[in-house]
Amino acid sequence: MKTTHLFPFTVNLGLSLATCPFVVGCLVLQSMTQNAVEFGQISEEILRGVRLPVLKFTENSIELE
Template sequence: MKISRQSSLPVSLWLSLATTPFVLGMLAFRSLTQSLIELGQASEEVFRGDRLPILNFPEPDDRSIDN
């Protein structure tokens, strides 16, 4: 005795319903990846040497070295 369970919706409909979230997820992942790459490049620009301020260090006092 074989019991066949047939779903009420055809397989092609299930496949089409599953495709939309998958494609949207891939687009979101691509967008997130591109945003993170751009954020990394922008943060590199902040830490470049020519963009940092010049720090003036005071000369050491000869008297403070002797003490």
Template sequence: MNQSNYVPICLSLLTVPFLCGLLVVESLRRELLELGQASEEVFRGDRLPILNFPEPSSNP
């Protein structure tokens, strides 16, 4: 077998892992975006409790 026959065989063998890798990267990207949006919702101001700080006393 000469070297010119290796190229099509290598391409056909690497196509499936490459496509699977693309699917994994896309799903990982989507999950990270959803995680970022969920964490943003946690830190919104209307969901945090109101902290009542005591007024500083004016005793000299």
């Protein structure tokens, strides 16, 4: 009879212990997503064509070996 009183306690304890890693995982995933978006925006700003120099090539400057 003591096992019937112990069962709800173990279920509650198990759910409580499983909730913390789930919440932390969601927060880490959200942070990683936000960082990936910011990294994409920064790399887009760096690689814009406006800031890149125009390279002029002539046929004489390219030597074929």
